[in-house]
Amino acid sequence: xxxxxxxxxxxxxxxxxxxxxxxxxxxxxxxxxxxxxxxxxxxxxxxxxxxxxxxxxxxxxxxxxxxxxxxxxxxxxxxxxxxxxxxxxxxxxxxxxxxxxxxxxxxxxxxxxxxxxxxxxxxxxxxxxxxxxxxxxxxxxxxxxxxxxxxxxxxxxxxxxxxxxxxxxxxxxxxxxxxxxxxxxxxxxxxxxxxxxxxxxxxxxxxxxxxxxxxxxxxxxxxxxxxxxxxxxxxxxxxxxxxxxxxxxxxxxxxxxxxxxxxxxxxxxxxxxxxxxxxxxxxxxxxxxxxxxxxxxxxxxxxxxxxxxxxxxxxxxxxxxxxxxx
Ligand SMILES: NC(=O)c1ccc[n+]([C@@H]2O[C@H](COP(=O)([O-])OP(=O)(O)OC[C@H]3O[C@@H](n4cnc5c(N)ncnc54)[C@H](OP(=O)(O)O)[C@@H]3O)[C@@H](O)[C@H]2O)c1
Numbered sequence: 001x002x003x004x005x006x007x008x009x010x011x012x013x014x015x016x017x018x019x020x021x022x023x024x025x026x027x028x029x030x031x032x033x034x035x036x037x038x039x040x041x042x043x044x045x046x047x048x049x050x051x052x053x054x055x056x057x058x059x060x061x062x063x064x065x066x067x068x069x070x071x072x073x074x075x076x077x078x079x080x081x082x083x084x085x086x087x088x089x090x091x092x093x094x095x096x097x098x099x100x101x102x103x104x105x106x107x108x109x110x111x112x113x114x115x116x117x118x119x120x121x122x123x124x125x126x127x128x129x130x131x132x133x134x135x136x137x138x139x140x141x142x143x144x145x146x147x148x149x150x151x152x153x154x155x156x157x158x159x160x161x162x163x164x165x166x167x168x169x170x171x172x173x174x175x176x177x178x179x180x181x182x183x184x185x186x187x188x189x190x191x192x193x194x195x196x197x198x199x200x201x202x203x204x205x206x207x208x209x210x211x212x213x214x215x216x217x218x219x220x221x222x223x224x225x226x227x228x229x230x231x232x233x234x235x236x237x238x239x240x241x242x243x244x245x246x247x248x249x250x251x252x253x254x255x256x257x258x259x260x261x262x263x264x265x266x267x268x269x270x271x272x273x274x275x276x277x278x279x280x281x282x283x284x285x286x287x288x289x290x291x292x293x294x295x296x297x298x299x300x301x302x303x304x305x306x307x308x309x310x311x312x313x314x315x316x317x318x319x320x321x322x323x324x325x326x
Pocket of ligand 1: 042043044045124125128149150151152153154155172173174175178217218221239240241242243244265266267268313314315316317318319320
């Protein structure tokens with residue numbers, strides 16, 4: 001048994017509950033792999049666990065789902081990975097740590113051309129963009145879509161990817177600086193929804209027709225206006241709740257607005273099996289290697305300052321992706 005460092009919370013609460021502590025690290029079990037993290041990805045999901053919006057499975061808890069690093073030891077029953085492999089993952093709690101043991105079924109090997117930092121920054125957010133645009137709703141050249149929080153981690157990747165698929169891409173962002181950034185990353189139109197009514201903006205841009213699909217990760221603050229942005233039989237994809245959970249949703253709201261569809265998807269059901277994970281990750285690696293999507297690592301913090309990173313994410317100070325370095 002050795003010790004390593006991790007950000008742990010013993011109770012739910014503000015960013016101050018995150019504590020940088022020594023934690024024990026056992027040798028990997030027969031079916032496990034041990035990794036040393038090069039970088040850890042920051043996600044809104046980590047905030048949901050810390051605040052209790054999503055229930056942590058146990059306390060104390062090490063949050064974080066996304067990281068990349070190097071394999072340092074393998075259990076006796078592991079055949080797919082070897083010491084020295086460069087790996088990344090987006091679906092295993094406990095990423096806010098310097099080293100850890102992990103179930104290899106959640107790992108993918110990182111291609112040589114992609115740095116571990118880029119992998120840590122993009123696995124969760126990039127695979128989310130992948131399934132949202134290619135599976136939840138099949139985006140193509142005919143598609144007109146609205147993507148909220150266009151300058152955020154998922155948003156900057158999704159804008160570039162949707163443009164590569166040929167869509168007309170409308171975004172929203174909370175400041176003029178973010179609007180400019182989104183316009184450089186695939187968005188054809190970006191509405192500053194802090195100063196403008198985004199519903200009116202979408203109606204104007206689409207000549208009153210509405211969009212085919214709305215990707216909404218804001219939740220409470222953009223509901224139900226996001227539904228009103230859709231054309232009849234359009235698709236409402238509610239994939240997050242950065243401003244709080246949607247309340248008072250009823251199926252009748254879909255009927256009143258013209259036979260709408262609605263889904264509340266999660267990446268983790270789209271990458272639940274190793275073949276699904278590999279297909280999703282490979283699509284992401286391809287689009288990044290072809291330079292159709294660039295990954296913007298716009299903030300980097302030491303892992304021990306994850307609390308400060310959470311504050312910046314929650315107060316809308318970040319753009320693009322954010323890394324925590326152990
Ligand atoms: N379901 C899934 O599979 C899945 C997977 C990954 C991420 N997500 C969701 O996708 C969203 C984006 O995740 P991310 O990690 O890339 O974060 P992010 O977009 O980089 O950050 C969240 C952004 O939301 C906007 N926002 C609007 N109202 C807000 C409020 N009251 N508080 C905080 N932010 C607010 C802010 O941008 P503006 O200032 O421009 O408004 C902020 O920068 C999150 O809701 C996350 O939960 C879902």
